[in-house]
Amino acid sequence: xxxxxxxxxxxxxxxxxxxxxxxxxxxxxxxxxxxxxxxxxxxxxxxxxxxxxxxxxxxxxxxxxxxxxxxxxxxxxxxxxxxxxxxx
Amino acid sequence: xxxxxxxxxxxxxxxxxxxxxxxxxxxxxxxxxxxxxxxxxxxxxxxxxxxxxxxxxxxxxxxxxxxxxxxxxxxxxxxxxxxxxxxxxxxxxxxxxxxxxxxxxxxxxxxxxxxxxxxxxxxxxxxxxxxxxxxxxxxxxxxxxxxxxxxxxxxxxxxxxxxxxxxxxxxxxxxxxxxxxxxxxxxxxxxxxxxxxxxxxxxxxxxxxxxxxxxxxxxxxxxxxxxxxxxxxxxxxxxxxxxxxxxxxxxxxxxxxxxxxxxxxxxxxxxxxxxxxxxxxxxxxxxxxxxxxxxxxxxxxxxxxxxxxxxxxxxxxxxxxxxxxxxxxxxxxxxxxxxxxxxxxxxxxxxxxxxxxxxxxxxxxxxxxxxxxxxxxxxxxxxxxxxxx
Numbered sequence: 440x441x442x443x444x445x446x447x448x449x450x451x452x453x454x455x456x457x458x459x460x461x462x463x464x465x466x467x468x469x470x471x472x473x474x475x476x477x478x479x480x481x482x483x484x485x486x487x488x489x490x491x492x493x494x495x496x497x498x499x500x501x502x503x504x505x506x507x508x509x510x511x512x513x514x515x516x517x518x519x520x521x522x523x524x525x526x527x
Numbered sequence: 528x529x530x531x532x533x534x535x536x537x538x539x540x541x542x543x544x545x546x547x548x549x550x551x552x553x554x555x556x557x558x559x560x561x562x563x564x565x566x567x568x569x570x571x572x573x574x575x576x577x578x579x580x581x582x583x584x585x586x587x588x589x590x591x592x593x594x595x596x597x598x599x600x601x602x603x604x605x606x607x608x609x610x611x612x613x614x615x616x617x618x619x620x621x622x623x624x625x626x627x628x629x630x631x632x633x634x635x636x637x638x639x640x641x642x643x644x645x646x647x648x649x650x651x652x653x654x655x656x657x658x659x660x661x662x663x664x665x666x667x668x669x670x671x672x673x674x675x676x677x678x679x680x681x682x683x684x685x686x687x688x689x690x691x692x693x694x695x696x697x698x699x700x701x702x703x704x705x706x707x708x709x710x711x712x713x714x715x716x717x718x719x720x721x722x723x724x725x726x727x728x729x730x731x732x733x734x735x736x737x738x739x740x741x742x743x744x745x746x747x748x749x750x751x752x753x754x755x756x757x758x759x760x761x762x763x764x765x766x767x768x769x770x771x772x773x774x775x776x777x778x779x780x781x782x783x784x785x786x787x788x789x790x791x792x793x794x795x796x797x798x799x800x801x802x803x804x805x806x807x808x809x810x811x812x813x814x815x816x817x818x819x820x821x822x823x824x825x826x827x828x829x830x831x832x833x834x835x836x837x838x839x840x841x842x843x844x845x846x847x848x849x850x851x852x853x854x855x856x857x858x859x860x861x862x863x864x865x866x867x868x869x870x871x872x873x874x875x876x877x878x879x880x881x882x883x884x885x886x887x888x889x890x891x892x893x894x895x896x897x898x899x900x901x902x903x904x905x906x907x908x909x910x911x912x913x914x915x916x
Contacts, residue, residue: 440750443743447687447751448626448726451735 460487464506466521468499474518481510481519529707529774536699539667539706540606540632540692541566543674545576546714547630549604551596553581553589557611558644559696560634564606578604586611590618590631597627598728598736602678602721605629608696609636609650616654622689623658624752625737626725628681629689631659632674635798636696637885645886646696648798649850652826652859658752660690660759661827664778665801667704670694672776675714679766682721685758695799695849697886709774717773756828763825781830783822784837786812790819792901793837793844797823797860800849800889807894816902829863835871838864843904845878845897847889847913857881857910876904882913889913 470481475497482490482497489504490497499510511519534542541563544552552571554564570576579596583589586607593603607615612633622629637647648663655661660680664670673692681690694700726736740748764780771777785805787793796804801822808820821837823830838844848858855862857879865877880897883889893913900911 440747442747444747446725447748447755449624449737449740449744449748450726451738 460503460505461501464501464504464524466506466508466523467501467504468506468508468511468519469522470497470499471518471520472496474516476516476518478515480513480515484509484513529709531705531707533703534667534706535562535701535703536667536670536694537562537634537701538566539671540634540674540694541570542708543671544604544630544632545570545578546675546709546711547602547604547678547718548576548715549578549630550601551581551593552578552604553583553592553596554605554607555583555586555589555611557586557608557636559636559646559700560606560608560611560632562700563632563634567604586615587618590615590622593629593631594618594622594625594627595728597622597629597723598625598726600721600723600727600729602682603629604631606632606634608634609638612650612654613638619654619659620657621737624748626687626752626755627689628678628687628721630674630677630681631689631691632670633691633693634696634700635693643885644696646698646799647849647884647886648693648695649884651691651693652850655827655859658688658756659827660686660688660756660763660825661693662690662763662825663693663798663823664699665799665822667699667702667706668776669778670699671706671708672770672774672778675709675717676766676770678718678721679769680759680762682718683759683762683766686755686762687725688752688755688759693798698799707776713773717770759828760830778824779822781825781833782837783824785820785822787819787821787837789817790840791817791842792898792904793819793821793841794894794898794901795821795823795844795846795860795864797826798849800847800883800894803889803891804847804894806891807898810891810895811898811902816898818898818902823860823864826860826863829867831867831870834864834867835873838868838873838875839871841875843876843878843901845880845901845904847880847882847894847897849883849889851881851884878904879910880913881910887914
């Protein structure tokens with residue numbers, strides 16, 4: 440059997456990494472730093488904590504982003520565009 | 528020098544468990560297990576036992592509490608019977624799949640309906656595929672000794688699984704026998720301390736315990752769990768030998784063979800009925816019958832190779848089941864023995880017996896009758912019910 444875990448019991452030593460929600464994405468949110476007004480709406484509403492704030496700038500991590508589009512739908516200056524994922 | 532005392536099976540279980548010095552005990556009383564809880568509570572009240580003892584409000588809580596305690600690194604103990612086991616079914620399954628070496632005595636009691644409080648291992652046998660190790664014992668000394676060995680087996684690095692020590696309600700739980708009590712210092716040295724690394728609730732080593740997990744990973748865990756069950760086969764045998772070297776008593780490991788050396792026929796038993804069956808074997812031997820007995824001690828993991836080896840030379844065998852397998856029209860152990868033999872290509876005649884349900888006696892006469900039938904076994908595979916005239 441191919442093993443994806445080093446544990447014998449169901450634990451995650453470095454967090455819950457067992458479900459890769461990033462695999463679910465059909466469209467991905469792309470944030471325009473020029474249009475962004477730094478309001479933080481997207482960070483507060485992201486259900487998987489995929490958005491972080493560093494040095495005053497907001498960035499989206501695509502590891503866990505499931506492409507739900509809540510950030511793009513609510514973004515006051517429409518700074519986030521949902522771009523279709525290209526087939527791998 | 529080991530001291531001895533006369534005691535019932537429940538007291539033997541309580542003393543055996545307390546010799547292992549569990550950190551946390553949680554249990555809810557149910558007939559016929561109730562005295563186990565009473566004895567342990569008394570030991571704690573008397574200051575003989577330093578465990579954190581909790582009398583919880585249900586068996587569901589008892590198993591949940593020892594699960595939490597075990598996750599925090601505690602050595603734990605609980606005990607139950609029948610409906611109590613049924614009530615804790617969900618955390619019972621979780622304890623094994625979280626790989627927690629919890630020790631639980633099951634004082635076997637028949638399942639309802641009709642309403643009954645008397646003996647019969649239908650309760651624990653019905654949950655044999657929940658991932659726990661299950662050992663069935665014959666007398667009070669074996670209860671005492673297996674309570675101690677249970678921790679050694681369960682906490683072994685290659686096993687790390689919870690374990691049931693199962694003994695017949697009333698026939699053992701309320702029967703008084705002479706029992707030797709192992710010395711505390713020797714038990715301490717034999718067991719050592721439980722130190723978990725595989726799963727632990729420890730702020731200095733944070734880990735997510737039991738997260739929502741996809742099937743691919745779940746299959747990894749199941750594979751390793753099945754492997755641990757197989758590892759336990761050897762660990763149980765080794766523990767028996769080590770225990771014998773320290774305390775002078777051996778139970779044969781996975782199975783016990785009685786007068787099987789030259790036996791042409793075999794009767795297979797489990798639990799307290801074995802005493803009467805051994806008497807019946809002696810009686811049949813005096814009357815020129817070449818019969819021996821195999822006592823199944825360990826139901827999970829199933830000792831397949833040992834059974835194949837033990838029955839390799841017999842012309843026919845019978846299995847006395849104190850339980851039923853609804854849908855097979857036989858007992859459970861009969862089906863398990865046959866499954867083991869299929870792999871070895873041995874297809875001798877066999878007889879399934881059912882008897883002793885709901886605390887009904889399995890008498891010497893019934894065992895003699897069973898042996899007679901086995902010695903004349905043909906291809907007939909109808910289940911024979913051992914009942915009073």
